Every structure is written in C-alpha cells, then in structure tokens.
Amino acid sequence: MRISTPQFYNSSSANYERTFGNVNKTTQEASDFIRVRTAADDPVGAARLLQLEQQQNMLDQYKGNITNVRNALGSSESTLNAIGSILQRVNELAVSSGNGGFTDADRKANASELASLEDQLFSLMNSKDENGKYLFSGSKGDTQPYVRNSDGTYSYQGDQSNLMLQVGDMLSLAANETGYSAFEQALNTSRSETRLTAPATDDGRVSLSNGQVSGNTTYNDRFRSGEPYSIQFTSSTEYKILDAGGNDVTLEASQGGKFDPKGDNTTISFRGVDLRLKISFKAGDEANPDAAIAGHSFNLSSKADSIAGTRSPGNTSSAQVTDATISDPAAYKAAFPGGGAVLKFTSATDFELYASPMTADSRPISSGTLSGTTATAAGVTFDLAGAPNAGDSFAIKADTHQNQNILNTISQFRTALNTPQDNDPVARQNFLAAQDAALGNIASGLNQVSSSISAIGGRGQALDVQAETNEALAGENTKTQSSIRDSDPAEVMLRLEMQKNMLQASMQSFAKIAGLSLVNYI
Template structure:
C-alpha cells in the first residue's frame, strides 16, 4: 500500500504528540508524587481512593471528638475529686461538732467553717468549662444549674435532665457530662444508708442513733417507718408504737419504754435513748426517699450548730441533727465517689478508642499512599525511557523527511 507524504507526516506528528502528552502526564505525576491525578488515570483506583479519603476524614473527625470528650471527662473527674475532698472536710467538722466539751461559741465557729465549705461546694456545683458552659446543667449549658433558695435553706436546680454525648467512633457515643441533680441531689442506690431523724416538734430529750442494717436483703428495708412516743398523763409511763408505709401489722404497738432501746425495723434497727416527750416522733426511711439536697443538709446543720444548747432538750436536738446530717453527708460522699468511678470508666473507654483509632488512621493513610503514590525510581526510569523514545522518533522523522526523489536526483 502506498503511503502519501502527508499521511506519513500526520502519523508521525500524531505519534510524537502522544508521546509528548505522555511525558507531560508523567512529569506531573513525578512532580506531585501522585500516581492518580484524574479519574481517567485509574478509574478503579480513583474510586477506591475516594472511599479511603472519606474514611480518613471521618476518622479525623472522630479523633477530634475523642479529644473533646476526654477533655470534658477529665474536667468533670477533677471537679468531682475536689467535691469529694470538700465533703470529707465537712464530715470531719460534723464529727468535731459532736464533741461534748465544745461551748456554744466553739460550735458557732464550726458552723462558720461548714458554711465556708458549703459555699465552696456550691461553687463547684456551678463549675464551667473552657467555653463558659456549666458542666452540671445537662443540655442547658448556658444556665447555672444551682441557685440558693430565698428561704436560706437548700437550692433550686435550673438545668435539665439530659446528658451531653459525643460520638467517638462509628456507632458509639459516650456521655461527657452528668446532671447536677444526679451528683448533688441524689444518692447511690447501692452505697447509701437509711436515714434516721427526729421530729422537728419534739419536746423531750430523746435521741435517735444512725441506722444499723443487719439484713440488707430484707424487703422491709424499703419501707418508711415512724416511731411515736406517748407519755401517760396518769402514771407517767412511756410507750412507743411503730407504723410504716406501706402498712405492716406486725410492727410493735404500745410497747413500754424504760430507757435506751433498740427497735427493729425490717432488716435494720435504731437505738432510741433519753427521755422522749409525749407525741415525740422519730423516723427511718431509705436514703432515696429522703430530701437529698446536700446544700439543704448543710444549711440545716449550720443553723442547728448556731443554736444555744443550754437545756437538755436543745442538746438532744443538736445530737439528732448531727446524726442525721452525718448520714446524709456520707451518702452524698458515696454518691460522688460512684459518679467519679463511672466518669473514670468513660475516660478509659475514650483513651482505648483513641489508641485503636490511631491504628486505623495510620493504616488508612498507608492504604491511600499505596494506592495513589508513585514509585519515584520506577517513574523516573520510565520517564527517561519515554523521553529517549521521543527523541529517537524525532531524529528518525527528520532523516526520513529527506528521502524524496528530488533529494536523490540532487545527489
């Protein structure tokens, strides 16, 4: 088949143009270090690279979330640790206040110290994070969780009951905050003691001990008990009766009281001592059913410590107040410890997720590099080979152009 000069010229120009285009593409790959610059370079590889890049972006966001979650949990853990320390100091002060050798002035000084610790605890309950959000307000981060009641006793919770959570991996979110109610107005269901207390209108010198639990599995421990004393107007004899909610017909009724007595209530008991007055009452109830606002507890004990104890009745009232406050503060302390344990567990989970996520990020980055990066040594060798081929083609074309009839005749 005869090939015209124009056909030959066009074929060679097209061939050299293709080689130049290949060289340009190879140069871009070498200069960028990337094997895939456009989807046409490797359609399947490009699709895989897109998927890996999306995965890498998700892992990077999860990593950011993990850092945020860990920071929040560490702040809460630190705050709860300080709360525990303050509560321990309060427990010590309550024990000190029970020293019978203290004068009224001494107890007033103890009350002032407890008031200072109470204010410190109130500040901790309203702790904010680095962004100014209250860490114990639930989902209402911009609202202070606690405000003091105008009555001077207790606080009002203004947050909500939601828990902030952060997604730390695919399909796994973790709580990064607890509500103020769960910390400062609740007790641990497993680490709290029943609360005994004396009636506010008692007139005698009767005192009630802390509750002693002898059978933790007894169903009666979930009941609320009320012990009422009666003093006969004719002979002065004293009796007591016990009633409960829900009712229990097996409880003692009109039992003679002659002095210090242990009274069994389900799987628990309390000791009544002193001389109760007619109509005086004492109660025992599960911690969960009592008012567990730690601030109200502290306000009440501060007020009790400031009262003069010049009479036996006043001394008995102080003894009962100290016993009740001691149990409540101890229950709150245990509740805070339980919450701190949970927070510590969350911290460990986030840190464990961080470790495994870092491995995934490294592997994903390696997969992307293996898929899209080029072997520079091989690429440069191929580039030089292609360049040599182009140069050879150009020289051959130059020589063949001279092969014409006129050149032959001229020679």
C-alpha cells in the same frame, strides 16, 4: 500499499504528540512519585482514595472530639475532687460537733466554718469551663445549675442531659457530668419520721427521733410495704411495733422490742431504719416506772412528699404560690408527674397543669378554675397570694425526700449547730438526731461525688483506648492511600527512560521517512 504524504505527516505528528505527552506525564510523576491525580488515571483507585480521605477526615474529627471530651472531663474531675475535699472537712466538723464537752459557743464556731465551706461548695458547683459554660448544668450550659432560694434551701436548675460527642465509629462519650447525677442523686438517709400519738400532750418522758435509713434495700423492700407503723411502749423496758394491718412485727426490731431505759441514747433498729430513744423519768416515777412509760405511742412512717411552687420570671402579675399540699393522695399518686409540673393560667381564673418541661406540643394533665385563692389539680391544692394574669405560669416541684443535695444537708446541719442546747436534754436529743442525719447524708453525698469521679475515670480510659485505635486506623489509612496513589520510583524512572528513547526514535524515524520524497532525487 500507498501512503499519502498528508497521511504520513498526520500519523507521525499524532505519534510524536502521544509519545511527547507520555514523557511529560511520566516526568511529572517522577518529580513527586504520585500516580493517581485524577479519576482518569485510575477510576477504581480514585474511588477508593475518596473513601479513604473521607475516613481520614472523620478520624481527624474524632481526634478533635477526643481532645474536647478529655479537656471537659478534666475540668469536671478537678472540680469534683475539690468538692470531695471540702466534704471531707464538713464530715470532720460534723463528727467533732457531737463531742459531749462542746458548748453552744463551740458549736457556733463550727457553724461559722460550715457557712464558709457551704459558700465554697456553692461556688464550685456553679463552676464554668474555659468557654464560659457551666460544668454541671447538663445541656443548659448558660443556666446556673444551683440557686439559693429565699428560704435558704438550694435548687438545681440544670437538666439530666449529657453532651455526647462521637469519638469513634461506634463510640460516643459524654463530655460533661451533670449536677443531677453528681449531686442530686445522693440518697437522703433522713426520710422517715415519727409522730407522738399518745399521750395527747407530750410529757417529755419518751423521746423518739425521726430515724435514719441505714439499709436502703431493706427500707424499700420491707419498711415501705408495712407503713405506717405504730410503736407502742408497754413498760419501761419493752415496746411493740404494729404494721399498717395491725400485725405484730416487733421481732424484726433490735433486741426483740426490749431496751434499757437507763441507756444513753438507746438505738432501735427496725427494717432498715435506726431511731434514737431517750427515756427521761420525772420525779415520783421511781415507784412505778412501768406505769410512767406504758401507754406512750408513736406513728412511724416515711416522710410525706412536699410540694413547692415558684413563679416564672416572665409572669406579668406578682402572684405567688404560698403553700401547696397533697389534698387527695390517691389522685396525686396516680396523676402528678414525678419530674415536676407547670401550673399555667389561661385566664385570671382558669388554669392547666402540664408535666415538666412544657413544650409547644404538651397537653394538660389536669385543668380547673380557681376557688377563691386556691387551685386544685392532680390531687394537689395550691394556695396563691395575689391575682394571676392569663399566661402566668409556676414551676411545681415535688420533693419525695428520697434524695438530697449536699448543700441542703450542710444548711440544715448549720441550723442545728446554731440552736442552743446547753442544759437542755430535749434540744440535745434533737441535735444528735440532726447530727445523725448530717453524717448519713454527707457520706451519701461523698459516695455520689466519688461515683461521678469514677465514671469520669472510666470514660477517660475509654478515650485512651479509642485514641489508640483511631491512631492505628489513621496509620493504616495513610499506608493504603500511599499504596494506591504513590508510584514505584524504580518503575517510574525505567518507564521514563523508555519513553524518552521512544520519543527520540520517533523523531529520527520521521526525519528519515521525510527524506524519501522524489523531489530530493530530481
């Protein structure tokens, strides 16, 4: 077989270049022991490395999210703890204010301290985080969660949405605690009311408080199903209770309908509601006390929903909703949205009612035309002062009295403390009822705040577990990437030595064969 000189040189040159390239590549690998630099080095390994790098990037993002959630929850927890401490002091003041030796001056002193605590709570419930966002506004971080209304009440302006951040492949946690869950869901223990039905004019002999809900489950299951009730006093020591159907349910009341007229603030407990009873005989009643008390009767029921409307800041007119009443209970129950509504005027006289929040896709649930200065929609009649313009809207909220935030509880009790009661038995009775309401609602508010703190603690524990899981995954990810990308130092050095020897042998072989030309022997 003959090999031409060009063929010999081309073959030798290609062999040398290949061997020299291998040496250079292995030398570079020996400097950092990285085996896979491009997909050409190992297509399968490169694809696997890409997947692992994507996973590592996600783990890094989870780590940042965990830090953000932990910081946000820490701010919320410390604020809620401060709120809880203030509520403890509020509870102490409420308890001490019932002291029989206190005068109006003592109670006003407590009211003054309550006013300061109320302002502190208002400030804490409107706290911001390090980014200037409100802690308890839900997803509306730029909206102040609580505002003080002109009548002294407080309204929540945030929403119920949690800001969710993914902290693991299968786990997302809320980075915030909304004011709705922390404060607005506190049960209102003062959601029943009484009304004297006989005699037509109150003679002051029988005083019955509005009542306090002491058993929420019993109240919802038993009380609500039979209201309204009629409490009828048959003598100075007995009464009977009839439900809405006229059935006698007296045996479900404490002591089966009996009471001590000389007892100080006798309590009647009935279907989860506790009422204060006070009997005050008049001069001459000693001769026939039964006749003096018999015939008194009261209506007992849950408080009816109350409706309030506020104008939107962008309204072009100065029209206001001055009053709102439920004019058609059946229509109200069937159609009025539980989450609130928006009353919008499409002209100076025509209006539409939308469920709140109103969006571009919202459809009206009711519509109508003004009748004078009143608008009726979904069983509710609204009285307006001033003429509305087209485009004006009003936020409508329905208070079912099922819940009450702690700010309103403190405000109401502060008003009761400032009301004189010295030497006034009726005022004293009203104050004790207000104190019962305050103590019940303060306890409910404390429970709600404690529940929120517990929820934050639970999320914190979940974060710790997920952080450990993510760290373990990140460690395994690093090991797997290293096993694919990195070289075995011993193997690389051995291969480099072999390739160097091959390169040297190739050079020597070329020199020997190149010397076989006949020209060298002429």
